[in-house]
Amino acid sequence: MAVDEITVVCWGLGAMGSGMAKVLLERKGVRIVGAIATRPEKTGRDLGEVLGVGREIGVRVTNNPEEALEAGADVVLHATSSFAREIYPQLDAAMAAGSNVITVAEEMAYLRQSDPELAAEIDQLARKYGVSILGTGINPGFVLDTLIIALTGICADVKRVRARRVNDLSPFGPTVMRTQGVGTTVEEFRDGMAKGTIVGHIGFVQSCGMIADALGWKLDEITQTREPIISSTRRQTPHVDVKPGMVAGCNHTAHAFMNGEEVITLEHPQQVLPGLEGVETGDYIWIEGTPPVNLAIKPEIPGGIGTIGIAVNMIPHVVAAEPGLVTMKDLPVPACMMGDMTRLARAARGDGEGA
Amino acid sequence: MAVDEITVVCWGLGAMGSGMAKVLLERKGVRIVGAIATRPEKTGRDLGEVLGVGREIGVRVTNNPEEALEAGADVVLHATSSFAREIYPQLDAAMAAGSNVITVAEEMAYLRQSDPELAAEIDQLARKYGVSILGTGINPGFVLDTLIIALTGICADVKRVRARRVNDLSPFGPTVMRTQGVGTTVEEFRDGMAKGTIVGHIGFVQSCGMIADALGWKLDEITQTREPIISSTRRQTPHVDVKPGMVAGCNHTAHAFMNGEEVITLEHPQQVLPGLEGVETGDYIWIEGTPPVNLAIKPEIPGGIGTIGIAVNMIPHVVAAEPGLVTMKDLPVPACMMGDMTRLARAARGDGEGA
Numbered sequence: 053m054a055v056d057e058i059t060v061v062c063w064g065l066g067a068m069g070s071g072m073a074k075v076l077l078e079r080k081g082v083r084i085v086g087a088i089a090t091r092p093e094k095t096g097r098d099l100g101e102v103l104g105v106g107r108e109i110g111v112r113v114t115n116n117p118e119e120a121l122e123a124g125a126d127v128v129l130h131a132t133s134s135f136a137r138e139i140y141p142q143l144d145a146a147m148a149a150g151s152n153v154i155t156v157a158e159e160m161a162y163l164r165q166s167d168p169e170l171a172a173e174i175d176q177l178a179r180k181y182g183v184s185i186l187g188t189g190i191n192p193g194f195v196l197d198t199l200i201i202a203l204t205g206i207c208a209d210v211k212r213v214r215a216r217r218v219n220d221l222s223p224f225g226p227t228v229m230r231t232q233g234v235g236t237t238v239e240e241f242r243d244g245m246a247k248g249t250i251v252g253h254i255g256f257v258q259s260c261g262m263i264a265d266a267l268g269w270k271l272d273e274i275t276q277t278r279e280p281i282i283s284s285t286r287r288q289t290p291h292v293d294v295k296p297g298m299v300a301g302c303n304h305t306a307h308a309f310m311n312g313e314e315v316i317t318l319e320h321p322q323q324v325l326p327g328l329e330g331v332e333t334g335d336y337i338w339i340e341g342t343p344p345v346n347l348a349i350k351p352e353i354p355g356g357i358g359t360i361g362i363a364v365n366m367i368p369h370v371v372a373a374e375p376g377l378v379t380m381k382d383l384p385v386p387a388c389m390m391g392d393m394t395r396l397a398r399a400a401r402g403d404g405e406g407a
Numbered sequence: 408m409a410v411d412e413i414t415v416v417c418w419g420l421g422a423m424g425s426g427m428a429k430v431l432l433e434r435k436g437v438r439i440v441g442a443i444a445t446r447p448e449k450t451g452r453d454l455g456e457v458l459g460v461g462r463e464i465g466v467r468v469t470n471n472p473e474e475a476l477e478a479g480a481d482v483v484l485h486a487t488s489s490f491a492r493e494i495y496p497q498l499d500a501a502m503a504a505g506s507n508v509i510t511v512a513e514e515m516a517y518l519r520q521s522d523p524e525l526a527a528e529i530d531q532l533a534r535k536y537g538v539s540i541l542g543t544g545i546n547p548g549f550v551l552d553t554l555i556i557a558l559t560g561i562c563a564d565v566k567r568v569r570a571r572r573v574n575d576l577s578p579f580g581p582t583v584m585r586t587q588g589v590g591t592t593v594e595e596f597r598d599g600m601a602k603g604t605i606v607g608h609i610g611f612v613q614s615c616g617m618i619a620d621a622l623g624w625k626l627d628e629i630t631q632t633r634e635p636i637i638s639s640t641r642r643q644t645p646h647v648d649v650k651p652g653m654v655a656g657c658n659h660t661a662h663a664f665m666n667g668e669e670v671i672t673l674e675h676p677q678q679v680l681p682g683l684e685g686v687e688t689g690d691y692i693w694i695e696g697t698p699p700v701n702l703a704i705k706p707e708i709p710g711g712i713g714t715i716g717i718a719v720n721m722i723p724h725v726v727a728a729e730p731g732l733v734t735m736k737d738l739p740v741p742a743c744m745m746g747d748m749t750r751l752a753r754a755a756r757g758d759g760e761g762a
Contacts, residue, residue: 071563075564078564194560198740199557201740202557202740202742204741204742205743206708206713207716208712266742267745268744268745268746268750270746342712343708343716346705346706348702348703348705351701360563361560362560364563366560380740382739382755383740384736384738384739385560385738385739385740386557386561387556387557387622388562388564389623390624391622392623
């Protein structure tokens with residue numbers, strides 16, 4: 053890597069993409085050189101104006117990906133959709149332009165588990181273009197996979213892993229309310245599940261796969277259950293009014309089996325205002341092994357800013373990585389990279405930083 | 408890497424080294440081919456007998472390092488002493504034999520901070536011999552550095568880090584009692600500190616340095632304080648009898664400053680039976696940043712088995728690493744490697760494992 057500054061194109065300027073762009077503006081050794089958005093109210097304007105940071109940045113937001121990608125930035129920070137097959141043409145275009153890619157699309161966090169064919173294809177493309185591509189985020193990407201894996205690193209053996217992420221959806225808007233079934237009746241919830249409009253959490257298959265591969269476990273099967281969280285109190289947010297007996301959220305659980313035994317259990321009850329019924333938010337990990345580990349993070353690591361943080365922080369590691377589809381378990385531990393990111397990427401490559 | 412099985416020499420068969428050897432016997436794709444010990448009651452006997460595992464292993468424990476090293480094992484697992492300059496000739500011999508090295512010597516966890524000259528020398532030697540060398544352990548090596556770094560990975564910014572590891576020394580023997588000052592009077596404690604016989608924790612400088620470098624912080628200074636923990640109850644273990652008013656352990660704290668402000672505080676009060684005075688053991692991490700993180704592991708990750716576990720688990724990552732002196736922050740996240748370690752090392756090198 054011979055660059056003086058890591059250049060970045062931000063693809064997607066929704067809540068996640070805008071957040072990443074704002075964090076990047078505070079970091080050293082990194083510069084935004086392009087921004088892609090689809091909403092007409094964002095395109096054609098200066099990025100600083102779109103972000104509301106009170107100054108011009110000199111980057112015009114475009115709805116034409118080619119225009120932004122042609123600079124061949126070191127990294128494309130990608131935040132447009134959750135689904136790998138949907139974003140595949142975007143990832144392809146970014147890689148073809150010679151850019152490494154960090155995407156927060158949930159399915160990309162460990163595509164090898166959920167879609168091995170597409171994973172192999174993306175891996176080949178990345179190698180062909182000489183770039184690396186990483187899927188990350190807070191969950192999947194950190195709390196229910198990378199953090200668990202890191203904790204098992206101190207174990208002589210592990211028999212079983214269980215983790216539970218309890219969050220509060222009340223900061224979120226109508227889309228999240230709808231996809232989690234908040235404010236529905238139990239019948240509407242069942243109906244929405246059947247129709248696929250209520251989806252719960254996206255990422256359990258990826259998290260289970262990453263944990264299993266890191267530990268060397270061969271899974272037989274991953275099953276998932278989604279149950280309505282029926283409120284016994286009234287729970288009101290600016291976007292929803294859940295009356296007693298209605299659905300406050302979705303209790304989504306994944307179970308991974310090896311040789312017929314459940315070895316990984318991941319629980320993610322997502323609801324509005326769980327505190328009203330005495331449920332404390334938090335991230336909890338229990339490792340049954342030698343030694344056992346019992347971890348709690350209270351309150352939970354917030355999903356939005358956490359995803360923004362980890363996507364930005366992985367930039368130097370992705371720039372330094374060997375070409376291919378990489379995962380959080382393959383790269384060095386994440387860190388809040390507040391120093392010169394270019395220097396940190398060079399150090400990660402072993403370019404003249406010594407020990 | 409073209410080997411079919413990772414070969415390992417265990418250098419040091421004290422509590423740590425023996426524990427690592429026993430864990431290795433349970434792992435796949437890895438084989439112990441040599442064992443070095445100094446105590447006459449261990450040398451000349453079969454390793455299985457020395458470990459008490461009830462079977463012959465076919466490895467004769469030797470007190471002659473050359474004899475064990477000449478096989479040129481893939482990895483030397485090193486556990487003989489805490490101090491880098493003391494073990495330097497051993498590390499040199501292991502690297503000269505063409506072996507990668509994992510050592511649990513505390514000073515090696517981040518030698519760049521505590522002894523940059525020696526770190527540069529070891530790094531050059533490792534590159535010359537084409538091997539990698541890692542210092543690790545539970546602390547330094549994981550709880551008060553790698554785990555903290557990983558947690559900052561989800562932050563947009565970090566202002567300050569504070570962590571506290573509260574453990575119970577009662578499982579330990581006379582050496583630990585002496586070096587932590589357990590069972591002394593307050594005067595004896597002060598005297599032992601002055602003479603250097605009471606040392607407290609070894610590793611704070613390394614942990615602070617690793618955190619700062621990972622985050623891109625330039626530290627001005629690291630200071631340390633060691634205070635006696637004066638017992639108000641009687642605390643008895645098989646090795647010590649602490650009467651009220653006597654010293655139950657050493658409260659050792661590190662403070663790291665940047666631009667005159669304390670940015671890292673690490674506390675490690677080590678004592679026998681803290682529970683008798685209502686002190687709960689645990690590992691606690693507080694990150695003051697965006698977002699803040701508040702983590703607790705209760706009880707604390709045990710030091711002995713944790714060090715054994717992480718040293719063994721890093722084998723595939725160290726085999727796969729580029730030559731040089733590497734650190735926990737440079738390598739992929741640790742994981743309890745229960746699958747075929749050779750295959751895991753190959754995957755880490757990207758040899759034919761694809762995405």
